[in-house]
Amino acid sequence: MREKILEFAKAKGYFPDLAAVGLRKGKTKIIGVLIPDVSNPFFAQILHGMERVFYPLGYHLLLCSTDENAEKEEENLRTLLSQRVEGILAAPTDFGGNRSTYKKIVDSNVPLVFFDRIVPGLETSYVITDNEGGISELVRYLHQKGHMSLGVVTLRSRSYTGKMRLSGVLKTCDELGILVKEEWILDGCSTREGAYQAAKKLFQLKDKPTSLVVCNNLMMLGVMKAIKEMNVKVPDDISVVSFDDSYWDEIFDPPITCVAQEPEQMGLIAATMMMDLLMHGSKPTKTVLKAHFIERASVKQMK
C-alpha cells in the first residue's frame, strides 16, 4: 500500500524537499567549497576533481569565490556554516587574515580540509604541493644547465604559497652559488598583468640574469606576452622556467620547461579526505604532493 502511494507520488512529479530532510536528519548532503578564483584553470580543475568524488556519493557543492578578499572570505564562511554544510573545503585567502574564523570552525567540529594553501598552525586535514621542493628542482635544473644568474617573478609576497616558492628559490640559489640581484626579484602580484609588467621591466634592464623563474601559471602567461611584445628570444636571450604546467606552456614557442602540479588530483584527494572525515570521523590527514618536472625547450645549455 505504502509503496503504491509512493509510486503514484513519483509519477505525479513529487520531489522530496531535501532542505526539510536535512533539517530533520541533520544531514544536508552539501559540502561548501571556498575558492579564490573559479576562472583560474588551476582551481577549476581542482573543482572538477572534487566533483568526481562527491557526485557519485550524492553530495553537492556549494561554491564560494573569495577573489583573495579576506572580508568576502569571512562572510562566505559564515554563510556556509549557516547553510549547515556538512563540511568545508577551502583554499584560504592569500593574506591568511581569517585565522580566527578558521580556528572557530575547527573548534566547532565542522570538518575542514585545506587545499593548495594552508593556514599555518591549524590542526586540519590538508593537501598541498611541495612548493619549496618543486621550485628547488627548477633551480637545480638551471644550475645543471650552467646558469649562474637568475631572476624571479614572484607571487604576492604575503601569501603562503608566495613565501614558500620565493624562499625555495633563494635557498637553492644560495646553496648553489647562483647570483640573484635585488633588482631581479620582481613582484608579479600573482596576476597575469602584474607579471607582464614585471617581465617588461626585467627585459629592459642592461644587466640581466641568464635565466628566469616564474612562480605560477597565470604569471607565465603575462611573461609570455612580454616576451612576444619585446621580441625576446627564448632561450637564447634568456632561459625561462615556470611553476605549474598549463595548456599554454606546451604550445608556446619554445615550449616551457616547468614543474607541474596535478590540480584534478589535488581536488580528488581533498574530497576524499573530506569523505573520510565525514564517514569515519578520523583524525586530520596531511598530504604533500610532489610537483613533477617536465623538460621542454625553454632553457639554453650554457657553455
Added chain:
Amino acid sequence: MREKILEFAKAKGYFPDLAAVGLRKGKTKIIGVLIPDVSNPFFAQILHGMERVFYPLGYHLLLCSTDENAEKEEENLRTLLSQRVEGILAAPTDFGGNRSTYKKIVDSNVPLVFFDRIVPGLETSYVITDNEGGISELVRYLHQKGHMSLGVVTLRSRSYTGKMRLSGVLKTCDELGILVKEEWILDGCSTREGAYQAAKKLFQLKDKPTSLVVCNNLMMLGVMKAIKEMNVKVPDDISVVSFDDSYWDEIFDPPITCVAQEPEQMGLIAATMMMDLLMHGSKPTKTVLKAHFIERASVKQMK
C-alpha cells in the same frame, strides 16, 4: 530585551540555520547552476560572472557538472529541484536529450535560464552567442584575404552549438563560392584530443585547403599541438582562425585571429536575467550576444 539576547547569541557564536529559515519562508537563497565542464576556462569564466551578481545579493550557487552526460544532467536537475533551489541556470547537455525534464521545470514555474546553449522550442530566458554570425565573420575575413578553399574542425555534430557553427561555415562558403571538400570537414569531437587527431589527419592530406576554421577554444589547443608537432608553418602553409578567444590564442606563434565571446559577460547577463525572474517574475528575455572579431596574424594574404 529581545535585542540583548540576540546580541548575546551572536557573541556566543550562533548562526541561524538557513535551511530552517528556507523551509519556513520558502526561500532558500540558493541558485542551481548546471554546467558541462567546470575545468573549461570558458565555463569557469561564466561562473565567475554569475558569482559577481549573486554574491552581493546574498544568493549562493549550487554547482553541478554534467560532463555532457544526459543521465547525469537529468539526475542533477532532480537534485536541484529537491534542494528547492530558487532558480536554475543551465547550459544543457550537447545532445539535448532532457527536453522533457526541462519542459517540466518550465511548467512547474521554477525560473530557468539557459546560457551558451538552448533547448530549442522551450519558452525560457536565455543568453547565447550568435554562433552563425560569428563564424560567418571568420569565413568572410578569410575570403577577403583571398582564400577560396577551407577546412573546418567541428564540434560534436549533434550539439546545438556544433550545428550552428558548422551550418554557419557552410552557408557562408556556399554564398562566397569557397570550396569545402568533404574530407576537409573534420570531427573534433569538441575536445582537445579530438581536434589534435583531426588536425593531424588534415595536415597529412596531399590536397589541403589554404585555410582552416576551428570551432572552439579547447579544440584550437589541440590544433596548436598538431601544428607544432608536424612543424606546420602558420600562416604560410595554412591559415588558421578560431571561434573563441582564449589565453593561448594571443601568445601562440603566430597569434590566432579569432572571434571572441565574452564568457564573464554571458554569466553576468544570465545571472541578471535570473534575478529579474525572481524579483519581478517578468517574462522570459532572450539575448543573443555578438561575437567580436579580433585580427591577429594567423591568416596569410593570398595574391
Added chain:
DNA sequence: CTGAAAGCGCTAACAC
C-alpha cells in the same frame, strides 16, 4: 512590546 503557539516538509519512534 513580549510570549506562546502553529506550522514549513519531512523522518523516526512508537503504537496499533
Added chain:
DNA sequence: GTGTTAGCGCTTTCAG
C-alpha cells in the same frame, strides 16, 4: 505490516 505523533530550527501570527 500501517497509522499516528512529535519535533528538527526557524518565522509568523495572534494573544496578552
